[in-house]
Amino acid sequence: MKHIVTGVFQTYDEARHAQAALLQRGFAASDIDLPARTEGVLAGIERLVGSFFSATGDVRRTTEAQTGMPPPSGESVR
Known part of the structure; x- marks a missing residue:
């Protein structure tokens, strides 16, 4: 178990x-992941939670799926 x-x-x-x-x-x-980001707290939490569910490592797409924001033209959410 991880x-x-x-x-x-x-x-x-x-x-x-x-x-x-x-x-x-x-x-x-x-x-070991050592991010050094200047993003806001909410964005950091979204990135962390998204990483739990991202099978491909593309947290941005997972976050878009969770927030309902459409992916860029020509891309699909996995």
């Missing part, structure tokens, strides 16, 4: 320190 743990840090350096600690304890780098 578990998701989210951490919130005051600075990027603190987040990098936590990432280094996880790597030292045997976590794979591919299992």
Whole structure:
């Protein structure tokens, strides 16, 4: 079973320190996501929740499906 743990840090350096600690304890780098975004809180939550349901990794399409916003012309929501 895969578990998701989210951490919130005051600075990027603190987040990098936590990432280094996880790597030292045997976590794979591919299992650690360290986003540094300036988006609003709601957009961050939408991205996080969308990632739970995105089979293709395209969170934008999943978020569009959840919000009812149509995808760009010529694209379909998966």
